[in-house]
Amino acid sequence: MPGRLGRGGWVTGRMVATAAGVVLIAGGGSVLGVAAAAQQHAPQPGPDQAGVIAAPARTPAPRSTTARGTTARPSPTLARSLPVSISIPAIGVRSRLLYVGLNRNGTIQVPPLNDPPLTNEAAWYKYSPTPGQVGSSIIEGHVDSARYGPSVFFRLGALKPGNQVDVTLADHQVAVFRVTAVRMYPKSHFPTSTVYGNTDYAALRLITCGGSFDYQTRSYRSNIVAFASLVSAHPA
Amino acid sequence: MKRALMGTAGLVLGTGALVFSGAGIASAQTASGGAACQQIESTLSSIQSTLPQAASNPSALSSKIGTFASQLGQESASASPAVKSAVNTFIGDLKAAGSGHVNVSKLTSDANAIGAACKTPSGAPATGGGSTAGVQDPVLFGLGGAALLAGVGVIGLGRRNRSRSSARS
Numbered sequence: 072m073p074g075r076l077g078r079g080g081w082v083t084g085r086m087v088a089t090a091a092g093v094v095l096i097a098g099g100g101s102v103l104g105v106a107a108a109a110q111q112h113a114p115q116p117g118p119d120q121a122g123v124i125a126a127p128a129r130t131p132a133p134r135s136t137t138a139r140g141t142t143a144r145p146s147p148t149l150a151r152s153l154p155v156s157i158s159i160p161a162i163g164v165r166s167r168l169l170y171v172g173l174n175r176n177g178t179i180q181v182p183p184l185n186d187p188p189l190t191n192e193a194a195w196y197k198y199s200p201t202p203g204q205v206g207s208s209i210i211e212g213h214v215d216s217a218r219y220g221p222s223v224f225f226r227l228g229a230l231k232p233g234n235q236v237d238v239t240l241a242d243h244q245v246a247v248f249r250v251t252a253v254r255m256y257p258k259s260h261f262p263t264s265t266v267y268g269n270t271d272y273a274a275l276r277l278i279t280c281g282g283s284f285d286y287q288t289r290s291y292r293s294n295i296v297a298f299a300s301l302v303s304a305h306p307a
Numbered sequence: 308m309k310r311a312l313m314g315t316a317g318l319v320l321g322t323g324a325l326v327f328s329g330a331g332i333a334s335a336q337t338a339s340g341g342a343a344c345q346q347i348e349s350t351l352s353s354i355q356s357t358l359p360q361a362a363s364n365p366s367a368l369s370s371k372i373g374t375f376a377s378q379l380g381q382e383s384a385s386a387s388p389a390v391k392s393a394v395n396t397f398i399g400d401l402k403a404a405g406s407g408h409v410n411v412s413k414l415t416s417d418a419n420a421i422g423a424a425c426k427t428p429s430g431a432p433a434t435g436g437g438s439t440a441g442v443q444d445p446v447l448f449g450l451g452g453a454a455l456l457a458g459v460g461v462i463g464l465g466r467r468n469r470s471r472s473s474a475r476s
Binding site for chain 2: 089092094095096097098100101103104105109110111112113173175176178180185198212213215216217218219220221224256258261263267268279280284286289290291294
């Protein structure tokens with residue numbers, strides 16, 4: 072081992088360099104892990120969520136009867152009453168409702184993208200039927216904002232047929248809807264008549280953005296639509 | 308007899324115009340469903356204010372109805388198919404009114420249909436800003452990746468130097 076002790080400085084330097092390398096690898100790996108864990112991507116609906124859009128002409132009576140003893144009765148409807156808030160327990164949504172109209176190009180207005188209290192609230196299209204009336208009542212919400220991360224309908228694509236949507240109305244009734252289908256449509260082929268068209272039952276459409284993002288137009292390329300129909304109502 | 312008929316037609320047409328304007332177009336005003344709908348709404352308001360006055364003069368009435376029909380046709384050209392269809396129906400019934408066959412309830416229903424079509428959204432809403440699209444936190448990924456590569460480089464360099472030194476000794 073001649074000269075090894077004499078080369079003590081070199082050995083120490085080598086050990087420091089190795090230790091620094093290990094620290095850098097561990098630190099870098101940790102930072103990458105944190106970055107990967109921080110990634111948030113909105114769930115996209117799959118084929119198993121496609122369900123059926125139209126509600127059956129007659130729906131089973133909810134809750135009041137047992138599963139075996141369900142009895143058929145006409146689809147329920149409610150009198151006109153402005154919606155106040157929406158709750159979707161399955162995806163943790165609870166929001167008061169803004170009212171929006173139409174843009175000059177005929178599309179539905181949306182809540183402001185960079186005004187956090189409002190960005191994170193859902194909005195009811197004020198020229199559609201109120202939730203519970205016969206027809207398609209439209210409620211939309213942002214999937215995310217431009218700067219503030221996930222928004223109110225971030226997890227809309229995770230809804231499944233059978234999930235419940237509660238809309239509280241101004242007359243202190245809660246309209247209870249059941250999701251029948253969740254689908255994604257390209258914006259270029261958005262089926263306006265299917266989504267906005269009239270129905271012969273009390274329908275609810277929940278809309279947000281989905282799919283890939285077009286960085287040039289600063290817009291998502293698709294929309295996720297959850298179709299639901301009224302099953303019952305109860306006092307708030 | 309002819310004067311009486313024209314007077315009746317004018318009264319009915321005037322009433323009809325008021326009825327359809329009040330029922331259908333009032334709601335379209337608040338809806339502001341696109342530029343085409345706003346123009347259509349404006350023309351329908353003109354119809355309401357002009358036609359009752361022209362009703363006493365058959366040739367003027369016919370001419371004005373023709374003008375309005377043409378105007379509505381042009382305005383609806385850029386509108387959605389649903390609006391176009393509703394306006395075409397209205398134009399047909401308006402022309403019938405010009406020849407004396409006034410169907411007030413039909414005109415009212417036509418105007419309501421235009422109002423409803425104007426309130427139907429024509430496309431998908433822009434409900435996202437993109438902050439969760441693609442790779443988020445690129446700076447963090449960059450820093451982590453750089454540190455990882457630097458660490459691998461430092462260790463690799465140390466090993467290379469060590470093997471060179473062993474070879475020399």
